[in-house]
Amino acid sequence: MKFKSTLSIFLTVLLVPLLTFADERSDAEVSCEATDQKLVYECMISIVGKKSRDPVIDAEFTVGAEMPSMPGAHNVRPVAAVPLDVAGKYRIQIDLEMMGEWVLLIDLTEPKRDRIVKKLHFSEKSVTEVEKAQ
Numbered sequence: 001m002k003f004k005s006t007l008s009i010f011l012t013v014l015l016v017p018l019l020t021f022a023d024e025r026s027d028a029e030v031s032c033e034a035t036d037q038k039l040v041y042e043c044m045i046s047i048v049g050k051k052s053r054d055p056v057i058d059a060e061f062t063v064g065a066e067m068p069s070m071p072g073a074h075n076v077r078p079v080a081a082v083p084l085d086v087a088g089k090y091r092i093q094i095d096l097e098m099m100g101e102w103v104l105l106i107d108l109t110e111p112k113r114d115r116i117v118k119k120l121h122f123s124e125k126s127v128t129e130v131e132k133a134q
Helices: 002-023
Strands: 026-034 040-049 060-066 075-080 089-095 100-110 114-122 127-131
Touching: 026 100, 026 114, 026 127, 040 060, 040 100, 060 089, 075 089, 075 100
Parallel strands: none
Antiparallel strands: 026 040, 040 089, 060 075, 060 100, 100 114, 114 127
16 A cells, blocks of 8 residues: 555656646747848747746757748748757757848747747847737
């Protein structure tokens, strides 16, 4: 009886955090900088749990971009993210068609499927988050 009780507590302590993470949606923190090439931006992306804010390790995802003011006219083919040596941090290089407001579509395939949408304003000298995209 004592063994079953101990096993039950052990499994609860072990599995509850895993189940919580499995159910948790992802979020991203994105920072981009212009490169020496016109309209090419280097972006650092941190993938974290939306509630826990813990880094998502070994994520696999692509990042595409759409210009919301001209739907269907300006789309950037998705590029694969490259993991960095820091847990939850990734890098992409994105080549835009023009400056202005763009929506980044971050499509995760690992550790589970999810989509994160970030709206950013790209200018010659800076990139700023416009608002929380839905």
